[in-house]
Amino acid sequence: MGRRILVAEDEALAAMAIEDELLREGYEVQLAPDGEAALEAAREAMPDLLLTDLRMPRLDGVGLIRALREMAPGLPVVVMTGYAPAGGAAAFRRDGEGPVALFPKPLDMDAVLAELRRLLDG
C-alpha cells in the first residue's frame, strides 16, 4: 500500500500539478486548501508525511506543523515556500523531533520527489 501524503497548498493549480506528480510516483495523496482543512484531514487519518506551504489562509504552515507534531511528534515534514523563514529548516526543529526539509518556490520538483523518497522509503 502506498504511503499517504497530506498536501496543504492554497494555490489550486499548483496543488493539482503536485498531486499529479505524487500520484505518478505511487503515493496516496490528500489535498487541503489551507491549514485548517489539513488539520481536520489529519485528525481523521494521520498521514505518513506532510507537504505544506507556509502562507495559507485560516491556519498557516507553522501553526499546522506545530499542531500535527503534537499529535505525531515524529511526523516528517516537507515545507515549500516562497518566503523562507528566518533560520531555515532549523526554525521548525523545536516543534518536534521529526525531520524537516525546506524547498523554496519555484519548486525543483525532482529534488522534492527525491527528498520524499528518502524520507518515506529510506
Place this chain on the structure above:
Amino acid sequence: MPFSTALPLPAAAAPAMCLLPDPAAIWLHVLSDGAIGLAYLSIPAALLVVLLRRRDLAFPWLLGLFALFILACGSTHLVHAYAAFRPMPWGEALVKAVTAAISVVVAVTLWPVLPRILALRSPAALAREVEERRNAEVRARASEARLAAFINNLAEAVFVLRIGADGSFQIESVNPAFERMLGLDAASVVDRRPEEVLPSALVAQALPRWRQAAAQGRTLDYEIGVELPAGRRSWQTVLVPMRGPDGRVERLLGSARDITATRRLQAGLVQSARLATVGTMCAGLAHEASQPLNTATLWLRRARASAEPLAAAQRTVLLRAVAVVEDQLRRAGDLVARIRGLAGDEPDGGEAFDAAVAVGAALRIAGTQYAADGIDFALHADEQPLGVRGSAGRLEQAVLQLLANARDAVVERRLAEPDAPARIDVFLRREAGRVVVEVRDSGQGIAEAARDAIFDPFFTTKPPGRGVGLGLPFAAGVARGMGGGLEAWNLATGGACFRMELAVCEAAGPAGRLAASPVAA
C-alpha cells in the same frame, strides 16, 4: 682774663653787632652763622647727588629749586658771619635780596604744585599696589595653567595656524589630542608648513577652508573625510580667525572633533532604513512572484510529460518550447532566490566561526575564477582568530561579491588605461572591538553620482547583461545580519575601498593561521 682780650673782637663797625656789646654773644653769632652756612651748602650738594642718581623723581626741578633756595639762605648766613669781621652793608644786602627773590619764587611756585605733590602715591600705597599686582599675576598664572591643562586634556584636536604675509600657513602649536589623532609628534609639525608635515589628502581638503576663513575673517565650520594609514577618518572642525592689533587676521584657531564613529553610525542607519523599506518590498515581491512561477513550473512538467505520446516532429517542437519556457522560469526563479537572500537576518545568531577562513576561501575562489585577468590578489591579515557569528557560507558569498565588484572595476579601468595597476588587496583585522574586512582595488573608483545608490538593490553601473545590481546589496545585508555594516569610499591613490565591519564573537573555533601572502596572480 677778660673775654674781649682772649678773642679778637670783630669790628665794632659791624652794624648788626653794634647792638651786642658782649663779645661772647657776637662770637656765638659768628660761629652759628658759619655752621648754618656750611650746613646749608652741604644740603644742596646732597640734593644734587639725589637728583643725579635718581632720574625717576617726580618734580626734579622742584628739588633743584629747593637746593637753590637753601644755597641762597646759606650764603646769607656766611656773608653775615664774614661781615662781623669786615662790614659790607651792600654786599650783605645784595645777597639777602637775591635770597629773598629765590625764596619768593620757591614759595609762589610751591603752592600750585602742592595738589600734584599730594596726589603722588605714598610708598605704603605703592607697596600695596605692588602686592596686589603680584597676587593678580599669581592668579593669572594659575588660570593660564588651568587653561593649558584643559587644552592638553581636551578630546578635541586643537591647532593654531600662523598666517604669513604671503597668505601661507605655518603651524604654531598643537595639543596632544591633535598628535594622537594624526599620529604625529608636536615637535615635528610646529613651525612647519602644513603641506610639508600633514597628510596630503587632509591638506588638500582643509587648505581651501583655511584660506576662506583667513580671507573672510569669519568663523568657519567644516567637515572632511580623510583616508589615513590607520583607516578612514571624518572630522568636524571649527576655525576661528584671530586678529592682530591692526585688525588683520593673523592666526586661525582650529578645533577638530573625530566624528568617524558618528558618521559611520549615521550612514549605517540611513542604509538600514533604506534597505528595510526596499527589503520589505523585495521579500513581498519574491513571495508573490514565487507563487505563479511555481505553478507555471509545475504545469510545464505536466506539459512535458504529456508530450510523450506525440509524433516525433510535434514532440520535438513542443519539448523545445518547454525547454525555452523552463529556462526563462529558472532565470526568474534564480532572481527571486537572490532577492530572498537580501534579507540577511540571522535571528538564531548562526554559528560562530573564524572570518579569516571564510575570507580566505572567497579569495581562493576569486583567484582561480579571475586568474586570466592578471590581477594581483593579496591578503593582509592579523594572525589572531577573528571570531564572528553568522553563516560562514553567506560571508564567503558576500566577500566574493566584493571581490567580483573590485575585479570589474580594475578590468574597466584597464580598458581605458592599459598600463593602470591591477591590484586587489584584502585586509583583515580587528579594530576597536570589530572585525574589519577591507577590499581595496586599483580600479576606476566609485563615480560621485553613484555613491549614494551603490547599495540599493537593482542599481548597477555595469552594461546590460553584466549583473543585475544585487551583489553589493547582498554583501551589505550579510554584514548587517552579522551585527555590522558595509561602507565604501574612493582612495586617494585611485580605486575604491569597501569596508565590511562585523560584530566580534569571542567563542569562535580554531583559526587557520593567515598572513600576508599572494593568493593568486
